[in-house]
Amino acid sequence: MAMDTPEQPTVVESHQPQASEAGGASRKKSSLNKFSFVCALLASTCSILLGYDIGVMSGAVLYIKDEIHISSVQVEILVGSLNVCSLIGSLASGKTSDLIGRRYTIVLAAATFLIGALLMSLAPSYLFLMAGRVVAGIGVGYSLMIAPVYTAELSPAMTRGFLTSLPEVFITFGILLGYIANYALAGLPPKINWRMMLGIAAVPAIVIGISVIGMPESPRWLVMKGRISQAKQILIRTSDDEEEAELRLSEIMREASTTTSAEWSGQGVWMELLCRPSKPIRRILVAAIGMNFFMQASGNDAVVYYSPAVFENAGINDRRQLVGVTIIMGITKTAFVLVSALFLDRYGRRPLLLLGSIGMAVSLGGLALGSKYLEDSEHKPTWAIALCVVAVCADVSFFSIGLGPITWVYSSEIFPTRLRAQGTSMAVSVNRLVSGVVAMTFLSISKAITFGGMFLVFCGVMVIGSIFFYFFIPETKGKSLEDIATLFEDKPLVTDSTRD
Secondary structure (H helix, E strand, C coil): CHHHCCHHHHHHHHHHHHHHHHHHHHHHHCCCCHHHHHHHHHHHHHHHHHHHHHHHHHHHHHHHHHHHCCCHHHHHHHHHHHHHHHHHHHHHHHHHHHHHCHHHHHHHHHHHHHHHHHHHHCCCCHHHHHHHHHHHHHHHHHHHHHHHHHHHHHCCHHHHHHHHCHHHHHHHHHHHHHHHHHHHHCCCCHHHHHHHHHHCCHHHHHHHHHHHCCCCCCHHHHHHCCCHHHHHHHHHHCCCCHHHHHHHHHHHHHHHCCCCCCCCCCCCHHHHHHCCCCHHHHHHHHHHHHHHHHHHHCCHHHHHHCHHHHHHHHCCCCHHHHHHHHHHHHHHHHHHHHHHHHHHHHHCHHHHHHHHHHHHHHHHHHHHHHHHHHHCCCCCCHHHHHHHHHHHHHHHHHHHHCHHHHHHHHHHHCCCHHHHHHHHHHHHHHHHHHHHHHHHHHHHHHHHHHHHHHHHHHHHHHHHHHHHHHHHCCCCCCCCHHHHHHHHCCCCCCCHHHHC
């Protein structure tokens, strides 16, 4: 294993001044590379598929439940099954992308989701609908891993935070589109509206699959396959000048020198990650898996999926009003994820992550208080209803500032090149598993301990998460992917320099 060799720290340090000079050059020019931006934009559109499903299912399930006559437990399984099945796609995506490349894995993700969307829209029964959810879930699993990995490997260090946060921007935008589709199609006959809501997702899947074919491959994947000249041409197009491209290429080749081969396809990575990881790799795994765990244990997906049920419990009973309130929530969420994306490279990952996680803890505490008061009150006072609506909007907004975009950014940038795809897929698999478990148990647990009790649990989770982020998540702003590994070597994980 390359990181176990005694020469590795020395090699990294000898190149550190050059990396700093490259960073300085980037800061002077500070302009966003247009080619990198377009490529990141196209790759990130894949994430709109998950966002649209989350948003549209929150409304569609109201009509599905009426037409197919399913129980609350079946609703939980239907909603959560996509997240659980995305575990399959996220586990397979690492090896797949190492084998066929990052670009074609994005195409595979879009094609798989397309099939799932069509199956769901044409479903004559609950079992058929579940089959569509399984297929769509696999496509979602692929897209969640590959979009940030591709973008991180293509992006210059000084704009990587912004570009790699674009997948979360598109997830959030997809949620908003789902809410809008719910509102626009709610007036159609019940036997048609939910099918239209789910079937529309096939359109972006087709557009994404076609658009991505014209994108370049990841230069780091090309280097790992020994295709150096192709990687250099792409780096020239994604750098400010040829000198910067040469420096980036030399850093990539230095890190990949032990595994560069045309036959390389990611073999032995799982063994290295699980059975014989070095101390730095173990620390990277703890950071990546921990962040993905807390992202979903925060209950954000459940709050979004079941927001109509939460608002209905708060006293808003008209279905069109319920969907209208979710649109307000979607607009708020979209606005704040854009703010986070724009400031990630200026202020860094840690400040925004800590701000977001602490803000979520406070918001969830307020939501628990408002929900508990409404549950124990015969009359539903306006102030308590308003508190619940504001607290939900605040919760998703703080999520969009911190955990939402930063989880994808961080997971895709901290692993070494040879481990990145499969390491990220492992972390995303934990993300999907926890998301599925939360989504499939939210209503049942809420019935047992009330919505107020459930939100209090989520509040406690975010308090613990904030402590974890403070001690285990070092700053990566402005560092090349090759230099980030040094943050996890034998020294305190969080120092004064990494906090700044």
